[in-house]
Amino acid sequence: MKKQVKLLKLGDFQFFGQKTLYELKQNLSTIGQQLQKTEGELAQKAIDPSASMEDIQALQKSKDDLKARFDVIKEQHDTMEAEQKAKFKQQAQQQKLGLGSVEDPQQKVVEAKAEMIKAVMKNKAIPNDVLQALGDDNSTGGGKFLPKTVSNDIIAEPLVKNKLREISTFTQITNLEIPKINFTLDNDDFISDKETAKELESSGDLVSFGRNKFKVFSGISETVLLGTNTAIVNHVENALQSGIAAKERKVAFVETPKTGEEHMSFYSTENAIKEVEGEDIFNAITNALDDLHEDYRDNATIVMKKSDYTKIVKELANGNATLYGAQPEQVLGYPVVFIDAAIKPIVGDFSYSHYNYDIATTQFERDKDVKTGIEQFVVTAWFDHQIKLKSAFRIAKVISTP
Incomplete structure (x- = not known):
């Protein structure tokens, strides 16, 4: 009706x-x-x-x-x-309360991150309630330092994984200094690995982490900026996390490091990690593992390109399809992590590969790509990658045939 x-x-x-x-x-x-x-x-x-x-x-x-x-x-x-x-009175109260009107803790963090990003993109100061919701004590006034929650989410929980995170050590401590070996004995000759003993004698038994600056850019279109807070946060964090992971991989495996970053690469001449040869990839890896001292070999992991592993399987299988279904650890006898940036297989105890971030001084700013017109949310971070003991690693090298 x-x-x-x-x-x-x-x-x-x-x-x-x-x-x-x-x-x-x-x-x-x-x-x-x-x-x-x-x-x-x-x-x-x-x-x-x-x-x-x-x-x-x-x-x-x-x-x-x-x-x-x-x-x-x-x-x-x-x-x-x-x-x-x-209604107007209620809205005014909510605006006055800001994030205080959001009850769900997780949603409050999302809303706070979105407000922080919007404030940065508009060159405005970040409200105190936003900084507090993100875990910042506001001791700096919130003028230039990235709130700790955002920094931790970007650095500690990357969406695009740097697979070294599964085996390396990661910390977030300002001015970190640690011993190369976690324990000592009341005996000058307690170190059974002679190479380790020589290394400690030549370079000392402490590792001091430096501060190496790098920037990560997240392009934000006007459409994204005007979208939902959840969409803004996801877009920016995903981009920053991907950039962080890419930087971590690059410094660890680059053959020709930038000046000042030589100590971060497994392949640098400064670190001079011992190379062990073999007539093919399989033999080079097994020889390198055998060359490790047992203290490191017991906790060893093999980091290599997937294409190198495929070559090994093809050579070992010799037409037998059974080997193709086996786990890499069953084939090589040790855990395997595939990273395409590993131009030569690296074996060793990767707990001695240590990343440290100085998140207390992570900065953020905005920029604009004049070529595309896209606004950029920029994070400037400081970190260091130290190979605490070079003797804990070996590089597998295939003998070149004339």
């Missing part, structure tokens, strides 16, 4: 169903003017001896009708006005 809409008609003015507050104010003003005019005419007719009772009664009826209409509209107006005032 079709719902009928109540229609009130007065001259050229019609009132259909629900009106806006502005329309109600206009209608109230119009009928009020009509009512005032009718009341004036009625007063004139009442004192006019020539006026008939029929005219006076007609004006009285018109006045009563307008008064009834006026009262109906005024009631609607007052009710709607009170509701809107209450």
